[in-house]
Amino acid sequence: MWGIVMGDNTKEELAENRDLQMYYSKSNQLINAKGRSSALNLKLFAIAIRAARINPSDGQIVAVIPGMTLRRILGSNSNSFYDQIKAVIKPVSPSTPSLLDWRLYLEDDASQHIEGINIVTHATFVNGTLTIVLNKELESQLFHLKSNYTILSLTDVVKLKSAYSIKLYEIFKSRMDREMATTRNAGPYLISYDLDELKQELGIEDPSVPVTEIRKKKSGPTHRRDIYAEYSEFRRRVLDKAKEELNQCTSVFMEYRPVRSGKGGRVVAVEFTLTRQAPQEEVPAAGAPAKTLSENDRMEVMDLVLGLIPGKISLRDVKAICEAADYDEGRIRKAIDASRRTGRIENLTGWLISAIRNGYEAPEKSSEKENRSSANRFNRYPQNSYDFEALEKFLREQQP
Template identity: 25%
Template sequence: MKKNNLVTKSNDLIEMPLKMSVVELRIIYVLISIISPEDQEFQRYRFKISEFAKLAGVKNKNIYAQVKEYTLNLMSHPFYINENLQVNWLASAEYFPNEGIIEVEFSPKLKPYLLQLKEKFTSFRLNDILKLKSAYSMRIYELLKQYEKLGQRTLKVQRLKELLGIEDQYPVYSDFKKRVITKAQQEINKSTDIEFSYVERKSGRKVDEIVFTIKTKAKQNVTILPATEAVSSVQTHTAHRLSDRLKKEFGLTTITIQTILKAYEKDYITEILDIVKIDVLSGRVHDIPAYTVAALKNDYRKKKTELDMELERQHTLKLEKEQKSQLQQQYYAAVAEKLNQYIIAMSEEQLNIEVQAMLHSVADKDIEIIITDVRDPQLMSGGYFRQYLNKKYFSDYTFDVFMLDITKA
């Protein structure tokens, strides 16, 4: 599983009252993390039931029945979005007992809140949210993560209870503070990429609202594994170079390095080091030398499950789609700039000729063109005018041509 994947949700989805168990939340966060930002439709996600149970933290011996119960809950306990839409998380969960496989799919009504998000959304690392042990901590984390850049968020006590799905619980504020807020603060500050403090505001003698101050933790510099010194596993390493890498990147002592070089083949060592490096950069390793020795001894290559490989494949596709999307946005911006420069260079006479030609081309269509607006790209007439000019003069400037220009540059 790629715990470094991003979980990206519409802010509307975060700002809804939600009452879910920690296991149900984990299931949803993991499923969201493997959505590609370019997906037009939800995919059907397949997992081994044993891996799915491990991922969700199901420890009951009868994991098959337990997982079925959780997915049924996610299909049969609807919630509201913006007071108008009532929806379930999952549209289906199909089991294949002979294969030990489960296949799940999001409800299609959630598409506007999870797919093709361009604005008003919040992202966080799956690894951070999965470290939290309490459902309340998970929900408070994403509610604060949403305001991370602003650095502060104020919530009425009753509103916070509603968002956590406990509006009728903890009538005594001190109990709510102890069991929910303080516990969440301890977990979030210890285990995630943010930390928070808070101030209570009273209305009379009663605490009425809470002002949260949110800080981003300084990123840990992994100096022991500098990215500039990354070495591919397909390279041939001399004993000297491999020894140097074990010492500088992985912090091993000379005696330990000598023992490793005598005990294992160089290609095997290199392959294990690349696996260790990925684990270190994902934040899962605290004692790098000890972890490296254990990985060599126990052959951590065997620990990559089918689920890991599938999520890795989907993560790679996600990155490729993100890169293509960025390039496409650059292409659209380049076309827009060409059109703007072309229009700026036009004389009034040329402009009038082109506008009249455009009006003639759309005479049989129900389109209203305001001639005084054609120079402004933000107005509808200006948009139509640019579409007309683009088709007439810049149709040869395709995405492929743009990519060639970038390559030459």
């Protein structure tokens, strides 16, 4: 079974590090889906996953992302930010992947099942806000995940410049977590990929064509060779670049070697050695002074509150809530979560401020108490009873 292992103290560990990491979750099937995309498309998709909510009226999966938040997460200070977003929605070149043309293929050869899914059905950038509507078919791949999923670091992903690096990071992280969950092996991990299958996984080869057909066409005189047909070019432009970026920017440390076979020692596969490494960020020392929030930081937290509270609320009330929490997103989210389980509240702003100041906790559901009391040393470890709200905390300070 694919998944991640979460110990009893995971929630506390994530809470302690909420200022250092941003997370998003994907099903392993979606991570291993084949398709072609750009680095910016992949980053926007990861950001959209964190911001996405299901509209109860029509079931649409909608992510509303203020431009300020995008700039902050992506580390963009360019005045031409609109042009970057426009180029993603409406590429200037037919060869450039569009956010709307991005299609993934979910397949299972054993059961002879293949499914093509357009990831984004609608995208707009109006008044400095990006709205992305995701395909409804992705609901089971992104929401209510209990097993066969992986938690990924958006903080790591936004540092990667190559789309191939991002794709490999997600694949490797899911495989490493799978091994940890099933074998308790802390690494290193050996993973071997057929060269053609690896290229197809990365979107270099057409993901809609079976690998066997690709190999047949390659032997024909009219086959149009892929842009990295020569292994030396694939190694230099894809593997070496991914190795440099992953090893410097993520928790995945990667080494690789080519596997050769046949006459002339042609490369037919690539064997990867993967090791977990410490996060690149340093945890602040106990008692260290809190970082001073910039005006942009405070505005981003206010944007977050506006998105979490249903109905209309004045900016004055939003500011009062944020100030009561010292703009601590974790305290704000905890209070809002408690309000959702409390029932009718006449004065929501006053209630939230009081909850933040007095440390109100959301009442625990009886089913949760029963599940915890009946947990034993077998079902407590590999099974996830984790509250996904703990993964929804934004990073206050984006590392360059």
